[in-house]
Amino acid sequence: MEPQMKRWKGSACDTDSWVAYPVLSDDQSQDVELIEAFAAPIVDKKETSRLIRELNSLYPLNGLQHIKRVRACKGKGSPHPLEVLVCLVSDAPDVKDVSIGSLLPSDGVRHDGLGEPFVVKVPVRPPLTRPQFELVSKHWPTSFHEDKQVTVALRGELFSPPQKATMHLYMMSAFTAAEAGKEMGMEAVGAVVVNPATQRIIAVGHDCRGDHPLHHAVMVCIDLVAQSQGGGCYSFDKYPACRFTLSDTDTFKCSVEASSQPYICTGYDLYVTREPCVMCAMALVHSRIGRVFYGTASADGALGTKFKIHSQKDLNHRFEVYKGVLSKQCEDLKSLDSHSRKQRLEDCR
């Protein structure tokens, strides 16, 4: 790998041409769901704490703990500084003319200090990302436990320029492998497994499905990683671009501690030119991959397009996924492929 590294460090490595965005779970990326509720102005501020207490006991907002009971309405042209959430529309007694009297039985909450109710919308679930939070805040205030990393990642700013330069190199290795595979008649897909702790490339592979229909680039890399640990079950000797580096524990002194032995792909990062299919994505779950970076989406992709296997509920391993690394070059590779696929179909006719 060394000569290539130097070449790329020497040339202007155009990391500004791409941005890596996170592929978030459906819960994090979906639209916020809103439901209707009755709110009322607090006309007498002194009654506020009593009203909250009594409303909480009459209409507890079960499962909606993220919603703030009271909001300040400064600068909204309201003559009252505070508004309180009375109840959900679905909780309200079935009456034609909704008034504060019909919502609140006289023995439960004293109406003193409350104005006439009106309808607002509140989110069913707590916001998980800043965009979701900003959206729901337009309707009614909620609590928000911000995951700063997700916020920064959604802005495309998670990785510093030096980190991007390293990612660029790894994806270039995958790209180069894809081209080598392409020259041998395979689909133009390449992948690289890296140990981010040591910054060492563990395995480089490309699509080899000419020999075996399941030897997608990711599957090849997984077996090469196994080979680096003294396992594996295929030979890729006829593909010079498919290679592995013996694991650190083999080259350096063997550690006594068993936990420092590499275990399949635990803690490793994968760079792959296009989004993995269902088989490859699940193979990465089984292999306990650390993170996955891909260049461009695939039609049947399983890390964002058709499924989000990396954030699938019920599975015993989850991982972060980022897309867009070297997106332009990876997109070009893919269109090269769909072109040759069309060509093959035409040749068959």
Add this chain to the structure above:
Amino acid sequence: MGTQGGSEAAAAESFYPSDEDIEKWMANAFDMAKDALENGEVPVGCLMVYNDEVVGKGRNEVNETKNATRHAEMVALDQLLDWCRHRDLDVRSVCEQTALYVTVEPCIMCAAALRLLNIPVVVYGCRNERFGGCGSVLEVSSANLPQTGTMFKCVSGHRAEEAVEMLKTFYKQENPNAPNPKTRKD
């Protein structure tokens, strides 16, 4: 595409294992699962049958290969490919007439691999609540994935309780290759 899909569906329709087939081949798969259990591997047995002949069989080989994708089905698929190669037969036309018998529902990865190879029918014992790709976790078998081979039909439930019992016995033992469990830092 429309007519092609129609003929594929018709082929799968005519290609359906009989109760006798299921009885016979599943007994075989269960023997293999027992063998796996005795060798410290996940007790899953599977075989692929073409023209009443076993063209591939396998058991889980994850620990010995250090490759987490070496599930019984993947091992069997490799044998099927070798079988075709030695006889110079077209892989696709063999696969389209091959049924897979397996003691546990194929995982998401294996289900996708079976699609990629156009296997039309999968007979399995118990559900796979952890990883199942035929409905338990995801429904890969019948999902709309035009770039991922063809859908397949499932026949499930044969000797299901027995298959579950074997899995339970295995998971009660310790996996010597697993990393140290993470301790919670709260």
